[in-house]
Amino acid sequence: MSSVRHLIEPTDLTQQEIEEILQLAEKIIEKPEAYANACNGKLLATLFFEPSTRTRFSFEAAMLRLGGRIIGFSEPNSSSVAKGESVKDTIRTIACYSDIAVIRHPKEGVPRLASKYSDIPVINAGDGGHQHPTQTLTDLLTMRVLKKGLEHPTVGFCGDLKFGRTVHSFVKTLAKQGEAKYIFISPPELKIPEYIKEELPEGSYVEISSLDQAMEELDVLYMTRIQRERFLDEGEYMRLKDCYILNNEKLEHAKEDMIIMHPLPRVNEIADEVDKDPRAVYFQQAKFGMYVRMALIIKLLEMEGK
Amino acid sequence: MIRIDTIKKGIVIDHIKVGHGYKIFNHLGLDKSDYTVALLKNIPSNKLGSKDLIKIENDIHLDLTVLGLIDPGVTVNIIENGIKKEKIKLTLPERVKGTLKCKNPRCVTTLENIDDVEFTLVNREKKEYRCEYCDARTSM
Numbered sequence A: 001m002s003s004v005r006h007l008i009e010p011t012d013l014t015q016q017e018i019e020e021i022l023q024l025a026e027k028i029i030e031k032p033e034a035y036a037n038a039c040n041g042k043l044l045a046t047l048f049f050e051p052s053t054r055t056r057f058s059f060e061a062a063m064l065r066l067g068g069r070i071i072g073f074s075e076p077n078s079s080s081v082a083k084g085e086s087v088k089d090t091i092r093t094i095a096c097y098s099d100i101a102v103i104r105h106p107k108e109g110v111p112r113l114a115s116k117y118s119d120i121p122v123i124n125a126g127d128g129g130h131q132h133p134t135q136t137l138t139d140l141l142t143m144r145v146l147k148k149g150l151e152h153p154t155v156g157f158c159g160d161l162k163f164g165r166t167v168h169s170f171v172k173t174l175a176k177q178g179e180a181k182y183i184f185i186s187p188p189e190l191k192i193p194e195y196i197k198e199e200l201p202e203g204s205y206v207e208i209s210s211l212d213q214a215m216e217e218l219d220v221l222y223m224t225r226i227q228r229e230r231f232l233d234e235g236e237y238m239r240l241k242d243c244y245i246l247n248n249e250k251l252e253h254a255k256e257d258m259i260i261m262h263p264l265p266r267v268n269e270i271a272d273e274v275d276k277d278p279r280a281v282y283f284q285q286a287k288f289g290m291y292v293r294m295a296l297i298i299k300l301l302e303m304e305g306k
Numbered sequence B: 001m002i003r004i005d006t007i008k009k010g011i012v013i014d015h016i017k018v019g020h021g022y023k024i025f026n027h028l029g030l031d032k033s034d035y036t037v038a039l040l041k042n043i044p045s046n047k048l049g050s051k052d053l054i055k056i057e058n059d060i061h062l063d064l065t066v067l068g069l070i071d072p073g074v075t076v077n078i079i080e081n082g083i084k085k086e087k088i089k090l091t092l093p094e095r096v097k098g099t100l101k102c103k104n105p106r107c108v109t110t111l112e113n114i115d116d117v118e119f120t121l122v123n124r125e126k127k128e129y130r131c132e133y134c135d136a137r138t139s140m
């Protein structure tokens, strides 16, 4: 059972493995038809204990485009889980029928638990506020493709940096990829946690509270949502929220070739008018998400070159 | 000072931080013992100012990991024939299996019965442990 590989959090992959997945994803983007049968005869199970249409479709589209097939459920009410079956038993059963499983669950640590009882690869598609490693791979691929050749990018992260797991995970993984400068833009109460900064080289980051102040320097702007419920004080929220909403006016001083990323879904932190700006790549990002999941599935099933 | 006779065979748990003595006493189930035990509180101590101390006149099995979690500063003396045979200094264990509970209400360990959840020490000073499932930090 130990030889089976899972992806529960980004650190489950070595730098080398991440590099291989990103390279394979680039090859798939270049020539998708060459991979149309890469997973023929393989079955992917999507176990969504909480609904997330976007993520589920991304995995299912990835598998179908590889010539594989899919089974699964998208809400626990319709499954044996509703009858009180444990995660351990669910995964042990599913592993009998399928070749690879994708799990999303509101409780943190469920995919890790499932992987301990599974003899097929398990991919974490989000467990509460904990980990969402394929989002991190998506972010890495997006930057790699759209910012090719840029050696020391300046990357701005804007919004709720305290609770935003996608940011934490992206920053940690990015830091291992090579030199970058990080600008963390957030209200004081939503600053990036110490333990994330501890992993960055000294002098490689700054923390500021104004998006305008950072704009002209950025090669990449990673936007996240600021949730009202994160603020203790309603007045404080009202005062701050507009500072972190991206619109065309704020973009006036940005570089011509900057890219704007967002893990989606967005609420109001990026004004609709920005969508037409060629620098807005967040919908493209979703497409990269599918490609990187195709690469990941091939890797975990060890179907490369078969 | 009250005199408690030296024991012939058993265990003396020394240098317990004041207040922890009672906790350890209960944890070891000594309140239910049918052999001689003594819990001394607020003994003057050169090292600690004052301390608690437990004497157990019996050969019982001690879970040093759990003892280390409650109070990593204690010393365990094993007594045989009235003399100190072994002196064990405790430290916070690097890894703990099965004794800690994750305090994160969103953690899978609150949903399902999982044996032997492993916690890894992440901050010795704050006595903080990380849950293997949700990575949340739980301190003692």
Ligand SMILES: [Zn+2]
Pocket: A109, B102, B103, B104, B107, B108, B109, B131, B132, B133, B134, B135, B136
């Ligand atoms: Zn936990």
